[in-house]
Amino acid sequence: MLKRLLLCCLLLVPAAPVLAALVGAPLMRLEGGLQQPSAVAVAEDGRAFVLDGLQRRIQVFDPRGALRDSLPLPPGTMPATDIAIQGERLYVADPTAHRILILDGQGRLLDELLPRPDERTVEPSALLVSQKQLWWSDRRGHRLCRSQLDDGRSTRCQGGQGEMPGRFRYPYMLAADARGYVLAVDVLNARVQLFAPDGKFSGSMGRFGLLPGQLFRPNGIAVLEDGGVLVSDAWTGSLTLFRQRKARGLLRHRDGRPWRFAMPVGMTRWKDRLYVVDLQSNRVEVLRLTDDGRPAPPLPQGGPSRDSRRNCLQCHVSWSPDHVPEADAPVLPVAEPRMCLSCHHGAVVDSRPRLGQGHQHPTLHEARDGKPAGDAQRFEEDEVPQDYPLAGERRLYCASCHTPHDRPEGGEPLGAERSNPWLRKANRDSALCLDCHASRRTAAEDRQRKDIERLNHPLGVIMKRPPKKAAAGYAAWEELQQGLPDALKQAGARLGTQGRLICQSCHQVHGAEGEPLLAAKQEGSRLCVTCHQAQHSRDEKDARRKGVHPVGLKLDEEVELGGKTIRRVDCLACHSVHDAQPGTALLPRGKNARSLCPACHGRQNARDKEDALKKGVHPVNTRLDDPVKLAGREIRELDCRSCHSVHEGVQGTPALVADHADGTLCKSCHEEQEKLRHTDHDLGKHPAAHRNRLKAPWKDAGLCGACHSLHRGKGEQPFLFVGAAWQVDDKRDLSLRDVLCLSCHHEGNQVDAKPVEDFSHPWKDLILRSDVEKMPLLDEQGKISEFGRIGCITCHEPHHWRPGNNPPQGVRKDDRGNEEGTVQSSFLRREDLAGSFCVNCHGREAKLKYKYYHDAAGRGKKPDYLH
Structure with a gap:
């Protein structure tokens, strides 16, 4: 009976619904x-x-x-x-x-x-x-x-x-x-x-x-x-x-x-x-x-x-008996990026700005050039310390640097400031980075060391205002004493203790905008420019205004520099951030400050004086007889850096160490020639419409540049001459040096110079000899000689208004007047001819003929070969 009652009760219990x-x-x-x-x-x-x-x-x-x-x-x-x-x-x-x-x-x-x-x-x-x-x-x-x-x-x-x-x-x-x-x-x-x-x-x-x-x-x-x-x-x-x-x-x-x-x-x-x-x-x-x-x-x-x-299982899922491992999985699930992201996408903490975009530090989960990017064997010089575990075949993975179990000295795993994101080692001043990248370690003083094989961008530089001028360890330029630029801060870059420059000042391990792991993209040296604004220029005009080397220029012909093919000039064309030649300003391996410029500027480079004369450029690679002072430095041997400062030139100049327009640069070596200032040969005082053969207005070309070009002369024109262009149409036998003078001193000249019609002196039937220090003669090649012919420079010194040029300044005074030349000035070398070779032939008439040389009445009958 009880069994039947129990069975009836069971039949009355509704069956569990079958859910679709x-x-x-x-x-x-x-x-x-x-x-x-x-x-x-x-x-x-x-x-x-x-x-x-x-x-x-x-x-x-x-x-x-x-x-x-x-x-x-x-x-x-x-x-x-x-x-x-x-x-x-x-x-x-x-x-x-x-x-x-x-x-x-x-x-x-x-x-x-x-x-x-x-x-x-x-x-x-x-x-x-x-x-x-x-x-x-x-x-x-x-x-x-x-x-x-x-x-x-x-x-x-x-x-x-x-x-x-x-x-x-x-x-x-x-x-x-x-x-x-x-x-x-x-x-x-x-x-x-x-x-x-x-x-x-x-x-x-x-x-x-x-x-x-x-x-x-x-x-x-x-x-x-x-x-x-x-x-x-x-x-x-x-x-x-x-x-x-x-x-x-x-x-x-x-x-x-x-x-x-x-x-x-x-x-x-x-x-x-x-x-x-x-x-x-x-x-x-x-x-x-x-x-x-x-x-x-x-x-x-x-x-x-x-x-x-x-x-434990929330991360170590492989410990669960219900876990089914994936075939050929490179690491355990706990080390998969997906495991990290399952909490770090915002549910627990939001790391998407770093993990979800941009470039990431290489791990075995990525590939480069068809190979796992985290292959530690790809390190050319550095070893990964044993403190940082690697996966099979010595490959990096997330847990190589991160672990939730350790509380490293000086770092909090997840403290109030979240200063240490579960790193195996406190990364104070990039200590963790440098454990693996030891060859990238550079102190500010490494530039002076001779035992290092490569030079890196300095670390440890304090980007604050120094307590006193030129204090050791502080950034030298004022623009770098303001801390990290806002653009880098917003990209996640930061400084180390006491405002020191560290790896993370330029690099981002996660979410980097550019390669290799850069906080900002490097196109056109964008990252370099964020700190080095003073060395940057938008174009050639801006570079001239700042007095720095232009960047962002596309080369007409590509060049090889430091093992790289350079098609566009930017910061990295001349500088190597992590593989530079020791003892240089981060220049490519095998290059120094003297050998770098000729890589692009072959036209302006010369082996010696003879080569410079052939090319029509100012001599370089030449030792001076006497040292000179230029921009506070003593120069004993000329090279590109003697006149140029690539990043700290005088404003308004082509990266020069001194102003060229007023003659300051040239005066350092050519002090006597600078005395033409304010004379009629100071062509910069003429209207800007007048130009030299390089199409440069004389006013812009400056005191010396109106007639001379350091880098754009022609071998057939002596003294780097680029003055007024004039095709000499004269049947008379002229010296090339005389043509330089006659380019202005002819009829219809553009600077209102005195035209010179009578200028030749007989020489074929004579043997003339003179002291070259007093009245130089010209040989058949137009070079100064003890024996030769009379030329313009025999009697005239184009850079001195009057003999001795005393006072040193010339005739113009604040452009208020002009002294008319006389037979005692007009760029003459000397006032009297006592002891000169002129007296040998002309006796007491020598002085008269000297002073009225270009006056037909004072010249007498000319030889037939002068007609």
């Missing part, structure tokens, strides 16, 4: 240039607002998936994590800035909430608008908070860090069911907690594990129309379906395969559509949800809901 499988059919993808998006919200009209994290904007798609608008987030917004919508208002969580933004439908800022409940700093990471309340997750305080929408300021929070019911370990995405109950994803506790509209804790669902139906790294949540709940898992890539707070299965394809995403985070449902944000794939998958009527496959039976090793 939930199927998602692919409908479309929303992409639109997304970079690590995190959340999506759908308006009543079907427009989808996708939070594009790294781009700091909202991409708006219509119901058909077409991109319709791009709304930039307000300035100062860090990578946002969640978006909610109510009517025409958008709510955006900006946890790094500790605020919630309120925007209109066009992205305009209406208001910002800066909640500080209990006067504690918050990090709102997820949002939900429900029943006139704005619910939000505080990942910093591990709390669930709600603010009244009517004033937006009245806030109440609950929870705190812990594993007990109602407490959280990083609350994240939120959803609400039809009754107004709030569902909050509890990321590291691997569960979803439920709260009544008044905030009272109501239970939880989900348990930690790797099996289907369990949660490992839950993120997104969406409530279905029938009350079911879908939860995304950022690690496993699956979507778990819960009904009556029990896991019932996975979202599947029509053919029964579970849906797998790269890293599903935010989710939302609109009508029969499910929007899944796949952060690692940079898109939003839109699925149409259906119930295909077939029963859902049973879920496997897992272990106990609580595992004492859960905190």
